[in-house]
Amino acid sequence: GCDASILLNDTSTIVSEQGALPNNNTIRGLDVVNRIKTALExxxxxxxxxxxxxxxxxxxxxxx
Known part of the structure; x- marks a missing residue:
């Protein structure tokens, strides 16, 4: 989403936008962002x- 919520992972209480049908094959490079996210967190x-x-x-x- 416009607020970077695409970075939120699935939890027991939310379903992430990462697996949403409109995002299939459109969020290339998310693995790089996730590595940077992990280091920052x-x-x-x-x-x-x-x-x-x-x-x-x-x-x-x-x-x-």
Whole structure:
């Protein structure tokens, strides 16, 4: 979603957008974002938002 909720994983109480039919084969590169998300959450637990993660992932993975 526009609020980076695509990064939320399934839990016992929510179904993630990652597996939603409209997202099939359209969220390529999510594995890279998930690795960056894991590293950020490890370094800054319960501090970094999904939008922050996407911004940092875009910066880290971009080469000009």
């Amino acid at each position: 490890s370094a800054c637990p319960k501090t970094v938002s999904c939008a922050d993660i996407l911004a940092l992932a875009a910066e880290i993975s971009s080469v000009l």
